[in-house]
Amino acid sequence: MTAPGPRRPAAFLDRDGVINYNDHYVGTRDRLRWMPGIAAAIRQLNAAGYYVFIITNQSGVARGMFGEDDVRALHRWMLEELNAQGARIDDVRFCPHHVDGTIDAYRLACEHRKPGPGMILDLAKAWPVDMTRSFVIGDSASDIEAAQAAGIPGFRFEGEDIDGFVKQVLIEMQRAAASN
């Protein structure tokens, strides 16, 4: 069921390596290091009229490192912390599955796991998203492949200035829209 309201473009943000440093299977707040400038980057997207979504592979659940409740609690805290800085995340999807998982219930090949587009398409169904003006930002090839599979551009972030990077992506998206 899609939420009512006008269609708006969406920024689908990968989590580990974009919102926070990828410190490998981060399942709790004590292990989370924020990416410098991420609140400002999200505020930019909010101000530009974008939905801001997080899409993240969390195979640490399938590997028995932490539970789904830990992931949900971490995400609640992350969104509260960002909101307190005026940065709004509209929704989050995560995939806890992995084919090599040690926890039986999570050992599967899941279409939501990037590079699959499942998390993107799920959010595009749940929210009135204008996919023609939407994009993905991620630090891994699997993020870019997920974007391509969903039919939208993907921008690979490997630096440290996420705020400056988002500024450039918005300029590029505006140029692309103007040339269509």
Ligand SMILES: O=P(O)(O)OC[C@@H](O)[C@H]1O[C@@H](OP(=O)(O)O)[C@@H](O)[C@@H](O)[C@@H]1O
């Ligand atoms: O970048 P996102 O999607 O937000 O999250 C990636 C993390 O869940 C972890 O994904 C793992 O890959 P495998 O899931 O083990 O293939 C490894 O790359 C870890 O270093 C990394 O922290």
Ligand SMILES: [Mg+2]
């Ligand atoms: Mg990542």
Ligand SMILES: [Zn+2]
């Ligand atoms: Zn999954």
